[in-house]
Amino acid sequence: MAGVVELFEQPAVGVPVTALLLALAGLACFFFWRSYRARKLRDATLARERQLRSQFEAVLSSARDGVIIVTQADELALISDVAANILGVTRADAVGLPIARLNLRAVDDQMHPILLREAFGIGRTDDKPRIVGVPGRRGAEDVRWIQVRSRVVPDGWDNGPVTVVTMMDTSGLREAAEALNRSDAQFRKAMENAPVGMALVDLEWRLMEVNRAFAEMMGSTVSALRSTPFSALSHPQDLHAERDQLQRLYDGHSSRFTVEKRYVRADGNVVWAVLDVGLVRYAGGAPDHYVVQVRDSTDDRMHSELMAHRAMHDPLTGLANRTLLQDVLQKVLEQPDAESRVGVIAVDLDGFKGLNDRFGHAMGDNALVHVAGVLRTATAGRGTVSRIGGDEFVIVVQDPDCSKALFDIAGAIHQGLKRPVQVKRHQITLHASVGIAMADEETTSGGAPTLLSAADAAMYRAKSSGKSRTEVYEPSMRTTSDAQSALASDLAGAIEAGQLVLHYQPILELATRTIVGYEALVRWQHPTRGLLLPSSFLPLIEDKNLSVSLGTALVDQAAEFLASGPSPTTWVSLNVSADQLGDSEFADRVLSAIGRYHLSPQRLVVELTEASLVAPNTRIRHELTELRNAGVPILLDDFGTGVSPLSYLRDLPVSGVKLDMSFVAGIPEDPAGARVSRALGALARELGLATIAEGIETEAQAEFLAGCGWRYGQGWLFGVAQPASAVSESSPQFTTSLIDPRPQEHDNPLSLGDRTF
Template sequence: MGGLVGGADGSVVVVGVLAVLLVFAAATFVFLWRTRLAREARDAAVSRERALRRQFEAVMSSARDGVLITTRRGDVVLLSETAAAILGVTREEMLGRSIARLPLRIVDEHLRPVLSQEVFVPSVDDDVPRIVGVPGRRGAEDIRWVQVSSRLLTGDDDGEPITVTTIMDTSGLREAAEALSRSDAQFRKAMENAPVGMALVDLEWRLMEVNRAFAEMMGSTVVALRGTPFSALSHPQDISAETDQLQRLYDGYQARFSCEKRYVRADGNVVWAVLDVGLVRYPGGAPDHYVVHVRDSTDDRMNSELLAHRAMHDPLTGLANRTLLQEVLQRVLAKSAELEHVGVIAVDLDGFKGLNDRFGHATGDNALVHVAGVLRAAAGSRGTVSRIGGDEFIIVVQSPDCAAAMREIADAIHVGLRRPLQVKRHQIALNASVGIAVADADTVSGGPTSLLSAADAAMYRAKASGRSRTEVYDASMRTASDSQSALALELDDAIRRGDLVLHFQPVYDLPTRLVVGFEALVRWQHPTRGLLLPSAFLPLLEDRNLSVALGTTLVDQAAEFLAAQPGGDTWVSLNVSADQLGNSEFADRVLSSIGRYHLSPQRIVIELTEASLVAPNTRVRHELTELRNAGVPILLDDFGTGVSPLSYLRDLPVSGVKLDMSFVAGIPEDPAGARVSRALGALARELGLATIAEGIETEAQAEFLQGCGWRLGQGWLFGVAQPGQALLDMGLETGSGLIDPRPQEQDDPFASL
């Protein structure tokens, strides 16, 4: 019984022990399990903290703005890499240190020093940005401008407050703003001082801003023009001149455009302007405003119109020239319903060459201007008056009763010319021969030129019938006109064949009566018409531009004649007009002939005719100077006629002068002619020029001219022009008389003769 009880108690004890062990094991398991969970939670928190720290560091390092965290005492708790780079310090030297020990020189916007703690540890919560300057990267004087924003943060009740400061580098923005401001100032300065007009125009084509040049061009002010519709300044006929171009520019079909139009100034005057328009767009491509350059082209336009007018008009009389005449005639013939409504009047002055020879080219020009006025008055609104050359005029008439109208115009011309031209104390009577041709199937068969030829033929019939009269064209006049045209066609071949030859008129030394030179005069040895004098064919040279070809051909003939002379002291003068010079072809031929025939340059003399056509500083003058410098003398023909030849002695490289025969004709009986001859001789001697008198017909004239100082002379008294071989056969007694190409400086200008 007792054993059982003891056994039972032992079991109870065992069970109790086991229970205790189980409870302990369970508690241990629970403790270990909880410990494991806590460790895992701690590890996870640490891992999250590390991840968050890495993310925070990544954010801090990649942020454009720097971050600085300080305690209330000013100790640096955190300094991002960006902040350190902006402030120019390192994180290691600053973390845990007081902000007051920050090695920075900080200034405010007025460049006054500021303490670091005042900037980065404010006494109160103040997140208003502040701009300060810190040292830059380009030396001690460089300043980097930064924006500082500080915020005071408090944690839990027992937490210590901290200050979080963001630092943003504003140097780039500030520099960009300064650059933008500088660029804007430069643009405005350039716009204000630009020599051409400039305007900023909105998309509604209103002026937003203009410069002073534009305002002056429009006769207004800058203030008055702001806000004005640009089109309101346009000429009424040009208001929409740029509309289509603006639309194409707006739609992007073109980058810019230019146009020329008229504007009306504030004073009512009209100006021409060239617009250069460009469109400024936003970065996205949307249109913003127009930039317009406005250049005043009024002067250019006027010059262009003036040049166009000069190209179509005679510079002396202002009448239409040959080019415009052809255009007008073609137009009226094309538009006229009936040919009989169109006609042509040809007018040619009678005796105009004699007028020029006697009174000079200046008087001749005055006469042409006077005649032009008479023709304008006679034609009125019924015709176009033109000058086609020399003293030749053409009037194109268009009228329903053309024949009667042309008769009235012709009669008015004769009446108008009855009023003499006043030249100083002289009254010069002018007359004209007039030819009329009405358009019909016959006269226009060859086009406008045929109608002009018909009127020309009628005019020549008027001259042949006694001059100062009017003739109407009929078919019988065609034969004479055709004959003249045929002669013109032959002339080109005649020059190539050598049918135009030189005859030579002797020039004598008046004191010794020895031959010292010859004047070469051209003749046409026509195979059927015989020997033709210059008056029969020289006008045809100008019409067919053959003057240069003839001149170069005759140079060789003159050189060949000189080479055949037994002595080497005589010379030959060649008459040369201005239209044969200018392209150096004639000068080259003269110099090459001198070399080919082994002549002294002084033996070929250039006798310049029509000197009025030679303006100073032209290619013609340069060619004459080239010849003179090569040793070729230059003579001025028709010396003394008019006033202008005196200026030629200064402007042209003249070696000598030839007294015009109009002064020789009346001496010694004519006192006025005698005084002029004596005065001109004295002038030539004073200038050191060689002197030649032409047209000497009597011994009394020769003696008088010799007494006046004219050293050389020619004329019928000494002999007429003859072929070169005839003169060689005669064996004329010659003397030394080469002309010095340069005027003499000594008292005796004839020392070289």
């Protein structure tokens, strides 16, 4: 520089001034270029530093794990947003503070207090993860569990070593694991103590786990059933009952299925079970295992089969009833070779009514059971034996040599009946009239009723020809319908002549055994055939539309009986069917008789047969309401049978109900009948209805019904139906109400509370 100055002060000898100026200008440009380059490099470095810091901040803020950096002096040099949130501090307050001054408490995985320095792993040489607890967000006792990993980085901050600590909040995972463990424990506890069988089954249909109820159902143990193929427990005939359903479940076409099948217990006994199967899948949808519930349905199955059997069989003899007979006969007649293979035998006992009258219904029932055994033995599996009512039996025979089989069976019936029946101290020999009808073109085209009618006609010919014999149907015989038509033609004159009379069966209060009323039962005092029971002529009355005239004629008989009876409080119930109602003629006759004989309206009771009241029309309801408003009680007969009895109680002005004798017959030995009787009685009492049970034949039945709350009863135990002249009343003390199921002290025996019917 001194040289340069000298140049300005003393121009060099021989050096042009212009050259000197150019040299100075070049030197100035050089220094300016070097300064610009240095500034450019510094700005680029600062920009890169800002970019790296921004990226670093972005990484920290977006990372799932929190990060803190602790200097060699245990000061917080850096803390990420995630770490600040986990620890419950703010970045501005925390950065630069010694970690000991952070207002935090920490615990180890055993809930023992530890220092933050230890919790963060400051000074540790390994980087193994640790679980520690820091304060949570849900109160003073809440702990947030975090996984901490620390690592020492030399020359990490101001040329000194730092500890980089990463932390991850594991509270959610820990809670999820605890919830999963708790759920698994609850499921296993519920499975172990479930009252129904449960099992976990793998995709190969092999038992992985079962509960105690399932093991007991199979007659085995839990340990013995583990790893057992589920199919090995199935009944041979139900081995693959669930196979197709399992495939549909596996393929995703259904989410669960239910099937009922049989299993074989370890002791060889067979049980029915309802199998309910669901498929558990992984989160991705792949099948994992089956969850199975197995409910023992043996009792339900047996009950259903028993009820189905009862619906199709006679309860006394166990033979097929009329419904099953019609079904069987119609099916065999529809077969192509029916005309050469099918026949019917009608059997009617001779003199059975006399046996019943002499020894009673109990002995009569014993005789019917004996006859049923004779018919089974005679048929020997070649047909279906049925009892269609009273002492009438029908056998449907299907045999390749049907004609010979029919005569063999008929002969065996007569031979079997020669063996006497022990009735009390007497040996009684029974006899039967037998009618045979072979299927032919006419009877086949007419169906089951035509063939049955032909067999009946042959049986009536046998009975009219001397009884205890067999007749074969031929077209010249009068069919049963012709004979019945002849009998029906006499009905109108019989009603006008007063040949249809009432017999009265007593109704008693079960608690006191006091006669409180009677049921009026119609009989036909035929001039040539003697006393006929309702079953022989009531169907004819319905066919000839004589119901109304009969009903009105019998009203006067019942009213006269009440007026002339020794007790002013007993009542009489008259059986009335739906076809006798609807035009108000019956109601007018009832009200007229009450006025003419000066009777209390509540002493003449209308008893409706439930079977005839399916969907009663408006006129019928109107007439019943008219009678009820006049004070005449309405009883619903055969309660518990038929269609929708509850709708009758709702729609009709009913004052009381009569329990059908089919429920009484089996009690108290039959638990199902006992439960039904008790339930129906409770329902009637809840509705404020009078309760009467019919068909009582034993003291045990009477005591059971009284204990169930049935207030009144009638049946053979208390007396049979007798003509008015034979009814003897010993001035019964009527102390209870027909209508009110609870004992009341009213002057009027047929009143309920403040309301009079």
